[in-house]
Amino acid sequence: MQQFKNLREMMAVYSDENICREYMEQMRWGGNPTCPFCGMNKPYRLKDGKRYRCRDSKCKRNFTVTVGTVFEDSKVKLSVWMAALYLCTAHKKGVSSHQLARDLGITQKTAWFVLHRVRLLMGDPEPDVPLDNVVEVDETYVGGKWEKMSRKRRAKHQESGTDNKVAVMGLLERDGKAKLTVIGQKTFKDVVRDNVAPSAVVITDAHKSYIGLNTEFQAHEAINHNIMEFRRGIAYTNSVEGFFSVFKRTIFGTYHQISPKHLSKYCNETAYRFNTRKMTDAERFKQVISNPQGRLTYNQLIQKNEQQ
Numbered sequence: 372m373q374q375f376k377n378l379r380e381m382m383a384v385y386s387d388e389n390i391c392r393e394y395m396e397q398m399r400w401g402g403n404p405t406c407p408f409c410g411m412n413k414p415y416r417l418k419d420g421k422r423y424r425c426r427d428s429k430c431k432r433n434f435t436v437t438v439g440t441v442f443e444d445s446k447v448k449l450s451v452w453m454a455a456l457y458l459c460t461a462h463k464k465g466v467s468s469h470q471l472a473r474d475l476g477i478t479q480k481t482a483w484f485v486l487h488r489v490r491l492l493m494g495d496p497e498p499d500v501p502l503d504n505v506v507e508v509d510e511t512y513v514g515g516k517w518e519k520m521s522r523k524r525r526a527k528h529q530e531s532g533t534d535n536k537v538a539v540m541g542l543l544e545r546d547g548k549a550k551l552t553v554i555g556q557k558t559f560k561d562v563v564r565d566n567v568a569p570s571a572v573v574i575t576d577a578h579k580s581y582i583g584l585n586t587e588f589q590a591h592e593a594i595n596h597n598i599m600e601f602r603r604g605i606a607y608t609n610s611v612e613g614f615f616s617v618f619k620r621t622i623f624g625t626y627h628q629i630s631p632k633h634l635s636k637y638c639n640e641t642a643y644r645f646n647t648r649k650m651t652d653a654e655r656f657k658q659v660i661s662n663p664q665g666r667l668t669y670n671q672l673i674q675k676n677e678q679q
């Protein structure tokens with residue numbers, strides 16, 4: 372398997388579909404092809420060189436390396452998938468479907484499809500591991516631009532007194548990983564409980580919704596920005612504020628307008644970029660292409676679509 376350090380080197384080697392397939396097989400199975408339907412290994416290789424047949428007498432199903440992955444059931448060439456993955460993971464602020472279409476010479480519709488799936492691979496490899504030690508928490512609001520609304524919609528919002536802004540919470544373990552999550556119907560405290568270990572020291576702003584966290588966590592420090600307080604010993608939220616500024620630049624700089632429905636995906640993508648910022652582009656690419664979490668998410672997505 373040939374190593375590469377940048378996009379040019381990757382595209383020079385991985386332009387041939389068979390070489391791409393071998394690379395993906397190596398990344399997914401590490402030389403031990405496994406049936407995605409029943410988990411049996413050592414399948415028979417079919418004559419076309421692409422497909423395998425499960426040797427389990429009850430299963431006997433045929434499969435390729437893309438079955439059960441985000442690359443399944445698409446007419447997009449594997450070499451295009453690989454280049455797209457590289458571009459999406461290497462760009463610090465993400466790539467729009469229009470940009471990707473121009474870069475790869477594909478239609479915008481195909482680029483949208485590709486981006487949507489690549490985003491599934493950019494998840495947290497350990498979503499259930501809570502943040503610990505010193506955790507900075509802050510909230511921000513996205514969207515809600517009145518001037519972009521139709522007059523009718525604006526009137527409706529003004530009448531009901533609701534805003535179409537969406538609240539997003541950022542949680543950052545100092546010298547550790549960060550998470551971004553849409554608050555939705557949950558309370559601020561619920562989101563903190565869902566993502567932070569009780570042994571952690573939690574640092575927030577002085578928002579009333581955080582009051583009482585000290586009884587559930589090792590300690591809770593609130594910084595009151597309103598009285599120009601920004602730092603008290605270890606209590607400050609500068610790191611999570613820096614993380615938010617990356618998030619806002621991503622949304623406004625690259626994606627412009629995002630519907631609340633898709634916002635959580637962009638949250639994951641931003642957190643992923645932030646958490647892998649010390650990796651090289653090639654390392655990040657390899658992590659994404661061999662990330663099993665993406666396949667799990669994809670299976671769930673498919674199931675949901677079938678139920679509808």
Ligand SMILES: [Zn+2]
Binds near residue numbers: 409411425426431432
């Ligand atoms: Zn099988």
